Amino acid sequence: MTTHIEKDPHSGTETTGHVWDGLRELNTPLPKWWLYTWLACIVWAFGLMLLYPSLPYFTGYWHGLLGYSTRTEVMQDVAKIAGQRALVMDKVAAASFEQIRATPALLAEAQTAGRTSFANNCQPCHGAGGGGRPGYPALAAGAWLWGGRLEDIQQTLQHGIRSGAEGARDSQMPRFGVDGVLKPEEIVQVASFVMTLYGTPRREASAETVAAGAALFADNCAACHGEKGQGNREFGAPALASRTHLYGDSFEIVQGQITNPHMGVMPAWGGKLDPATIKSLAIYVHDLGGGE
Ligand code: HEC
Ligand code: HEC
Incomplete structure (x- = not known):
């Protein structure tokens, strides 16, 4: 390689003086606008790295000067929705069943709350959609043991059946065989x-x-x-x-x-679920198809 700066006879552009195998390299630098845009992008990128979470450390990461985090943003959204929901559920708690039925917004909220709570708390025993299985009554069937009006269902949920809780529904079928009442x-x-x-x-x-x-x-x-x-x-x-x-x-x-009668036990939910959720559940169960 030899270094010899001269003008290219064809284009009139200066060469860099680099020659490989007889090929000379023309000196055509980047356009200024391109170069400055590129440099500006680098500065911009460093700026963002400083302001926002970016570089990983061995333990943790650079949190950024702005302290921004998508997690806080989501938590704020969640808190906002929970606040709105709490307001509606307070209204559900305060309203009578007739008032809830007559107010579409309340009814919709109660139905959603009831469906969610049923899936979480009741489905394991009563089956999806309250279909029931041996020993766990089908809630959609309309063949009520204790009663299928909204108030009956609410009472069953609040206190349970043979749950030992105060106000629980209770009865004992005699143990005709075990206690020798019948041969x-x-x-x-x-x-x-x-x-x-x-x-x-x-x-x-x-x-x-x-x-x-x-x-x-x-x-x-x-x-x-x-x-x-x-x-x-x-x-x-x-x-x-x-x-x-x-x-x-x-x-x-x-x-x-x-x-030897089974004597099925249904837990009391009064201590575990708030009154609005129990009301919502009563509406959900009532609407499964067997409500009276
Ligand atoms: C641990 C199992 C279990 C869970 C959980 C459970 N139940 Fe029950 N439930 C029963 C049993 C057993 C009976 C029937 C008791 C009897 O023999 O009288 C019953 C009865 C009922 C009845 C009375 C039905 C009638 O015919 O009068 C309703 C209503 C009811 N459950 C709703 C619910 C709801 C709503 C939930 C969720 C909050 C729930 N249950 C959770 C076991 C359970
Ligand atoms: C003190 C009230 C009482 C008496 C008396 C009683 N039962 Fe019951 N029986 C019940 C109750 C409550 C249940 C459901 C509770 C459970 O076992 O979970 C039941 C359930 C049953 C069932 C189950 C029904 C089903 O759908 O699977 C049969 C069958 C039954 N009883 C037959 C009898 C017969 C027969 C007698 C008389 C020899 C009798 N019972 C006397 C209260 C009684």
Whole structure:
């Protein structure tokens, strides 16, 4: 390589004097406007790095002179929404069910709160959409144990069922087998009769067995379950003359229940959820399809 500055005869531009294999390099510097824009960008970038969170350290990072953080911004937004929501939920707490129903904005908020709270607290036992499963009543079915008006549901939620909480709904079906109130063959008889109530008679049961069961039913069960097995909400006693079953419709399940009743327990929510949420849940459950 030789260094020899001269003018290029074709373009008239000065060369840099660099020559490789006989090729000479022309000296065409960057346009000034380009160069200054580029330098300005570098200054701008350093400025942003100083002002905003940028460089990582070994532990942590440079927070920037402005102290800006997307997290604080989100937290502020969340706090704002929570504040607005709290205002609406206060109104839900203060309003009667009729007032909530009559105010679309309140109703919409209550329905949303109810749906969310149901998914979080109730779904594990009652199933999605309150579909229910053995031992956990289907809330959408309209076959209420304790009552399906908004106020009934609110009371059930507030205090629970056999929860031990004050004001809880409570009743005990006698343990006819375990406590020897009925003999095993009598339990077979009355269970056979119960199965006729919901229209699935037991094949092995003779007419005498069913008749004996009917008499036992009138003496031992009708007080709670009703003369015709229609149920009684005062005791949360399910309708037996119904195709909706709390525990099941097989002979073994009915026999088991009479021998040693399950006595389902539903927790009290009064201590865990605020009044507005409980009201919202009552509205949500009521709207599942079985509300009265
Ligand atoms: C740990 C399981 C469990 C959880 C959680 C639970 N429940 Fe229950 N719930 C039950 C059981 C069991 C019964 C039936 C008790 C009985 O035999 O009377 C019941 C009964 C009810 C009833 C009465 C139905 C009727 O026919 O009268 C309502 C209403 C109800 N639950 C709503 C809810 C709501 C709303 C939630 C959520 C806040 C919830 N439950 C959470 C177990 C649960
Ligand atoms: C003191 C009231 C009471 C008496 C008396 C009573 N029961 Fe019950 N029974 C209940 C209650 C409450 C339940 C539901 C509670 C639970 O076990 O979770 C129930 C549930 C049942 C069920 C389950 C229903 C289902 O849908 O799965 C059957 C079956 C039943 N009883 C049969 C009887 C028979 C038969 C007798 C008489 C021999 C009887 N009961 C007497 C209160 C009573």
